[in-house]
Amino acid sequence: MVYFFQNFLNALQWGSFYALIALGYSMVYGILMLFNFAHGDVFMTGAYIGLGTALFFTMIFSSGAVSVVPGWIILVLTILSSMALASILGMIIERIGYRPLRNAPRASAAITGLMIGIILETGNLAILGAQRFSFPSIIDTVTWEAGGIFFTNKKILIVAVALFLMAALHVFIKKTKWGMAMRAMSYDPLAVPLMGVSVNIVAPMTFAIGSGLAAAAGVLYSMAYPVLDPMMGVNLGWKAFVAAILGGRGSIMGAALAGFILGFIEIFVAMIFPSTLRDLIAYSIILAILTFRPYGFFGQAHSAQLRL
Template identity: 70%
Template sequence: MEALTEFIPYILQNLINALQRGSFYAVISIGYSMVYGVLMLFNFAHGDIFMLGTYIGFGIATLFLTLFAGFLPGPVIFIATVVITMFLASWIGVFVEVAGYRPLRSAPRASAAITGLMIGIIFETGILILLGAKRLSFPPLMESIAYNIGGVYFTNVKVLIIILSLFLMLALHTFIQRTKWGMAMRAMSYDFLAVPLMGVSINVMAPLTFAIGAGLAAVAGILYGQAYPILDPYMGVLIGWKAFVAAILGGRGSIKGAALAGYLLGFIEIFVATIFPSTLRDLIAYSIILLILTYRPRGFFGMEHSTKLRL
């Protein structure tokens, strides 16, 4: 009985941590998954777009805190930072599409992949040149209040991270299902070449897709900065690869799948670390994913698509 009263809070505690970690992966991997689904392209710069978004969020947050910290309540500053960062970061997405990928639209996919990696390196070294190699610390956007319910510790920030992530994913899902732009995106993931015949401009849809992915990645960056408040120019690399894995695991172009896989990855990582030494965390987490992909190579919700993707 005593073992149980200790065991349940322990599980719940890890569950909350896993939800938080999964939220980052989910929100970032959705951006990966959308670009892959809509444009048949892996945007390998996505992790570094996340990094750049975090830096923008850092700048906006610092600015707002110095200007308004006295008069405005924490949550207002938080929301304002998120909204403005999202807007600014989405232009990074547009830039990456227009300058990086658009000229390569009819080139082999490998060229686009190399370009993505190169854009990532440019972003990393750009920040390195601009701000130096020193690590920055993300300021807390609101006062953290800790709660303890039955031995489970959590903070208001943690709850906000989880809720905001879920809200963003729900909003995106609604956008994809209900608006004509969402319809066009779904249609592109089915038959890319037939979409312009509907009067849909690829030169509008492609930057839009990138913009949404980048905006989400930047929000994830702010949330990440609240949980792990250290910024460095290479912070996006590992997270980017993890989000990539989650996008693959979720299935091509599936928002639902990417979100689910992101959370799953968070859960596996947290729970593996509670049982095994944390150095084995990634090894075990990716072994599990490899196993899943062996039996479901298309991922969770990977849909069939027109076999005729080119004329």
């Protein structure tokens, strides 16, 4: 039982990353009917931006070697600033990568995403070099034990922040005017501009929100796994894409839920079977799910509208 709960916590943390990244894929699909394949690399860039801002804030808020503000303030600033900067990056990607191709064939737009991804990876490699960076430990890790189950303050923080961001996104899309505009846009991209809401505002906004969430995931991820490398977004990006499909295209709730489900499948397969077979078995299970539910958990056969 202890063993099960320990793995449950592991899966909760691991699923948070998939969920946060999958949201970006699903939102963009809902609005523009295409997957932004650069999304995994936006996550990577977010982590690197987080590294930069974390070092920056630690530097300006410290006198000598002692920090004058508590670690959590620096952490909040780091997450917010990297989300903001990554949102700008998302809007730039939309502007130069997708807007000129909005009426081009879908395949061209998919290729654009891959190209932007490669540019981000190799650009990082060219600017920062190939060495790995260690993410600073902004808050001290505290390990607790409760009945044989070990957990850290970071683990709780990661899951809590991830859930908070998902709830915030839910409220935004459901309650605000701009959220309504996004839902309307995915419902009818031709009629909504006639009502005075431009695609050129809604699309960048979607990219900005998705990229911001990816950057938050990047910073949280770097806290849990503090070794940064330029290719860190590739694998995770692809798997989060699987989660977005599994959740149902355009479904916000689906993407979040499927992210956690994917995390749980990966962790529990490794718990039960030899870990060598983890991905083989985990992704066979997902293939089987998709065979029976080809549109994912919350997907609909002939629509990919943005839904909650």
